[in-house]
Amino acid sequence: MSWQELAYKIDDAETLISFTLLCISFFLYRVTSTNISLAIWVLANFVMERLAEVMLDVAKTDTELIRQLWYLSFVIIDTICVWSIYLSHRKLRISFDKFSVFICFSFTTMAVIQLVRYTDRIIFETEYFAVIYKYGILSLSMAPMVLMALMLSFSIINFRHAQE
Amino acid sequence: MDLQMTHYWTLFVMIIFVLACLIAYRQVKLSNIRSMNEARAHSLIMERSQIDRMKPSDKQIQALKSWKAKVAQYAKDYENSSEFCDKQSSIKLVVNND
Numbered sequence: 001m002s003w004q005e006l007a008y009k010i011d012d013a014e015t016l017i018s019f020t021l022l023c024i025s026f027f028l029y030r031v032t033s034t035n036i037s038l039a040i041w042v043l044a045n046f047v048m049e050r051l052a053e054v055m056l057d058v059a060k061t062d063t064e065l066i067r068q069l070w071y072l073s074f075v076i077i078d079t080i081c082v083w084s085i086y087l088s089h090r091k092l093r094i095s096f097d098k099f100s101v102f103i104c105f106s107f108t109t110m111a112v113i114q115l116v117r118y119t120d121r122i123i124f125e126t127e128y129f130a131v132i133y134k135y136g137i138l139s140l141s142m143a144p145m146v147l148m149a150l151m152l153s154f155s156i157i158n159f160r161h162a163q164e
Numbered sequence: 165m166d167l168q169m170t171h172y173w174t175l176f177v178m179i180i181f182v183l184a185c186l187i188a189y190r191q192v193k194l195s196n197i198r199s200m201n202e203a204r205a206h207s208l209i210m211e212r213s214q215i216d217r218m219k220p221s222d223k224q225i226q227a228l229k230s231w232k233a234k235v236a237q238y239a240k241d242y243e244n245s246s247e248f249c250d251k252q253s254s255i256k257l258v259v260n261n262d
């Protein structure tokens with residue numbers, strides 16, 4: 001199995017687990033800052049995965065077009081997501097919690113990494129940031145899921161302690 | 165348009181989007197600081213009203229001392245956060261301690 005196939009499999013599992021965590025969190029806490037951000041995160045992950053598949057398909061016939069669109073499309077999605085989190089909080093008059101700030105931080109860092117990688121790979125053709133891109137994007141996309149799993153487990157444990 | 169030019173155009177559009185992303189993130193961060201300040205100010209006001217309702221005793225004096233220390237810390241943190249936070253948008257707790 002190549003690295004790319006493994007990364008897609010991990011990404012698929014991550015989206016599925018995040019969606020399950022979102023359902024549990026929504027069932028427990030309804031509309032909160034964390035749930036809004038997590039919902040946008042899950043949706044963005046799903047869209048990016050499907051888009052990557054489509055782009056890889058198109059790349060078989062038009063490589064140059066996909067070389068231009070690959071990084072650009074992810075940056076656009078990251079930007080739209082941060083703005084939608086900000087606007088949805090303002091519209092619903094909800095305060096930001098630390099988890100939402102962390103999700104926005106992850107989106108922003110991913111957008112910056114995409115920009116740096118494009119400059120490194122296409123403009124300068126240096127390949128200095130290949131490793132940072134490979135592991136950076138994957139770990140940034142995994143981090144909110146791990147954090148959410150920990151937060152939910154702690155809140156369920158606290159809830160059970162409070163009931164005893 | 166030649167290929168090199170296309171690369172530069174793509175880079176230009178990406179920079180615009182990354183800047184928009186950074187601006188949005190800054191807005192989120194400022195809103196977070198604001199809501200944290202507001203929550204803290206609210207809890208300090210609630211604590212003071214509880215102290216005022218207590219009967220005169222050593223316990224009340226101790227509680228008032230600790231409350232004053234918390235307000236001083238809040239004022240310090242507020243000044244630090246307002247360096248990069250819009251000054252009019254978060255609660256400035258003005259307290260007459262006497």
